[in-house]
Amino acid sequence: MSLRIVVCVKYVPDATGDRHFADDLTVDRDDVDGLLSELDEYAVEQALQIADEADDAEITVLTVGPEDAKDALRKALSMGADKAIHVEDDDLHGTDVIGTSLVLAKAIEKAGYDLVITGMASTDGTMGVLPAILAERLGVPQVTLLSEVKVEDGTVTGRRDGDSASEQLEASLPAVVSVTDQSGEARYPSFKGIMAAKKKPVESWDLEELEIEADEVGLEGSWTAVDSAAQRPARTAGTIVKDEGEGGKALAEFLAGQKFI
């Protein structure tokens, strides 16, 4: 029987761009280019490796986001995923993590799954809580923050490297897995992969198809409210010295003056 893998990915503003907030205090997506969140590339990579090991597997990439978010899906398809689902709806603008997890959970259930894989966090919000919330909503085991993952005979195993210990985990499918950037370098799409991706199916779903009311999501339906966003004042220019043999001593003098020594 085919192993159904759903990889959740996010389209995020490029961190090397000049990111800022729009007037409604949501992330301004117009002024900065977007791309597939780098940490999600590791999730796609692990899905591809798990599918390679399985007799028969199908990888669906799923995203919730505006029109441009299709770019993130195309990237994942060109890496080797089989098909894509794009949940797109004007009412989704400004949805927070609780609302997004609701949309993703409904879409995952509608798509059908044995294994959900995500990155450890998005590179924009960097909360790192979505995988745990998805497991809660779907009512399946969470096997999160894995630096190594393996799926065999309906069981997922993996290694979670925490602050104080490294844990070996095990759960039965279906399950939600998240992987860290230590799980293995993500592959670059090949030219063949990029060409093939153009022919792969991308389905578009809206809130109605997922039986979600508009007031459960979006800025108005959000479970959190941002009251203000201020750019951090630029640091006042520091003292920069060139080392001409005494740089270490001069630095010690500075640290002593700041009472660190």
Place this chain on the structure above:
Amino acid sequence: MAEVLVYVDHVDGAVRKPTLELLTLARRIGEPVALALGAGAADTAAVLAEHGAVKVLTADAPEFTEYLVVPKVDALQAAYDAVSPAAVLVPSSAEGKEIAARLAVRIGSGIITDAIDLEAGDEGPVATQAAFAASFTTKSRVSKGTPVITVKPNSAPVEAAPAAGAVEALAVTFGALATGTKVVSRTPRESTGRPELTEAAIVVSGGRGVNGAENFHIIEELADSLGAAVGASRAAVDAGWYPHSNQVGQTGKSVSPQLYIASGISGAIQHRAGMQTSKTIVAINKDAEAPIFDLVDYGVVGDLFAVVPQLTEEIKARKG
């Protein structure tokens, strides 16, 4: 006065500093009630009382160590039901965030993670967060349900505020999901004797310029002279020179110490995201154009192999 539920991070009864900081913040918005789970939970009571906990709920069961995260969520939910708090505060560790997030969904509440400050507001607690690699500061609230907020280490001072701290055993019923993910084995991380990276007052980090695992002792010796934690940039970790558990940056740990010393680190956005809120920033780099110099209070353009050992010697000499 409204009660605020505080989740306690401890190791066999020894309460970790971020939890004591949480108690300081909790007192700004109500009366702290602490929840301590696992072996040694009751041993946390004295220090929690010393820092303002009016009550300490405790529970221990094999499920907390044998299965991942969910048993702790069941316990936190039991405490939530027992206390009906005005807010729930949890330390922003990887596990703490997962526990908090699952509770939030269960009780129909919003969640704010990685707060760096917290104050009382007209419509509930207001959390300050750093956004976009700490280039922005936002103020947010939970607008639905009971605020669930996770707070980063070093966000508040540890203050003594003696309170009753009466210990009460909490009854926990584990749900069907509690045993979903089995912890088959656990290998404790070897202790270096140095402070924990995210909690340290001083962090000394090395990057690409350190040029090999065999040279990292230079960074470690500087750290030890200052009683500091050791960090590493992603480049150094990816090259295999230092463990991932010490990585500072967007995909590693986010640190906010009193003093951050970056050696041989250029200051890519990935790294800046993890250290930009440090109070005082110092960099040593031979490339005068390195973006890290835009952030520093003091920078030395020079070879770290000359500057860092000289600095270490000078610190040792000054400390006598």
